[in-house]
Each structure stands twice: as structure tokens, then as C-alpha cells.
Amino acid sequence: MYIxxxxxxxxxxxxxxxxxxxxxxxxxxxxxxxxxxxxLGKERVQLLSRHWIIIDAYGRREEVKGPxxxxxxxxxxxxxxxxxxxxxxxxxxxxxxxxxxTMITEGGETFDIxxxxxxxxxxxxxxxxx
Numbered sequence: 827m828y829i830x831x832x833x834x835x836x837x838x839x840x841x842x843x844x845x846x847x848x849x850x851x852x853x854x855x856x857x858x859x860x861x862x863x864x865x866l867g868k869e870r871v872q873l874l875s876r877h878w879i880i881i882d883a884y885g886r887r888e889e890v891k892g893p894x895x896x897x898x899x900x901x902x903x904x905x906x907x908x909x910x911x912x913x914x915x916x917x918x919x920x921x922x923x924x925x926x927x928t929m930i931t932e933g934g935e936t937f938d939i940x941x942x943x944x945x946x947x948x949x950x951x952x953x954x955x956x
Contacts, residue, residue, distance in 0.1 A: 832939035834867030835902075835929065839941060843948045844913070850950055853917040857946045861895070862909040863927070863939075865902035871929045872901045873908070874936065878925040883918035883951065895927070920951035 828839040840860045847856040865871055878890040893899065900908040914923060924943035930936045 828942040828944040830940040830942035831866070833929075833937060834865070835871065835939045836862075836864040836866055837927070837939060837941050838862045838864070839923075839944045841923075841944050841946055843946070845948075847913075848948070850919070854915060855917070855919050855946075855948050855950070856913060856915045857948075858911055858913045859923070859944070860909065860911045861941070862907055863900070863902065864907035865904055868904050870901060870903050870932045873899055873927050874930055875928045876925060877928075877938075878923060878941075880914060880916070880921065880923050882916045882921040914946065916946060918951075919948045921946040 830837050838861070842858050844856045844858055848854055863873065873894060875891065875893050876895050880888045880890065896910045896912060902908060922943055922945050925941040926938045927941065928936055928938050
């Protein structure tokens with residue numbers, strides 16, 4: 827589990843390798859990940875957009891930007907949370923993801939919150955020392 831907190835908004839990421847959706851012979855490795863966004867603050871916020879950076883084991887980088895998450899732009903009252911699941915395919919048996927969400931307050935102030943960097947590791951990846 828990976829956690830970051832920005833401006834009283836906590837983002838928790840939990841990745842999971844999906845061997846049944848992966849095909850190593852075809853260089854296809856698939857993960858699901860669950861994200862929970864919790865409003866620990868005192869003001870209502872809404873998620874407007876996402877920005878993901880996905881890096882495979884060779885250092886190849888892909889960026890994904892777009893409105894909302896899984897077709898939604900959730901509003902979080904103080905104390906509320908929103909959870910969703912999505913997926914990520916790679917052509918290597920390991921990699922990483924990180925990113926940010928753009929949020930807006932009731933008063934119209936926008937700000938970015940960090941999505942913690944998290945590892946995409948399959949049982950087929952060779953451990954490396956960094």
C-alpha cells in the first residue's frame with residue numbers, strides 16, 4: 827500500500843498483478859490498481875482531472891491526462907472518500923506509476939494533489955538493487 831497526503835487529501839494506492847490477463851510470451855503484463863481518495867480536511871473538494879506518469883522497466887515513459895477518473899469527477903465532503911479501480915498494461919514485467927489529480931475547492935481554487943509513486947512488480951520480474 828502506498829499513501830500520500832496533500833492539503834488534507836489522502837491518496838492511497840494498492841496495485842495487484844493480474845497473471846490471468848497477462849501473456850509473458852507476448853510481452854503483455856497487466857496490473858489492476860485501487861485508488862482511494864479521502865478528504866481529511868474541512869472543505870468540500872471536487873476532483874477535476876488526472877495526470878499519470880507510467881514508466882516501464884526500460885525507462886520508457888507514457889503520460890496520461892484527462893478529465894476525472896473512471897468517467898467521474900467526484901465531490902468529496904469533509905470526511906468522505908472515493909474509491910475506484912483501474913488497470914495498466916506494460917510490455918515489461920515491472921514498472922511504476924505516479925501522478926497527480928487536479929482538485930477544486932467550493933471557492934473555486936484549484937490545486938494538485940500527489941498520487942504516490944507505486945511499483946508494478948510481477949512475480950516474473952527480476953529484483954534489482956537501486
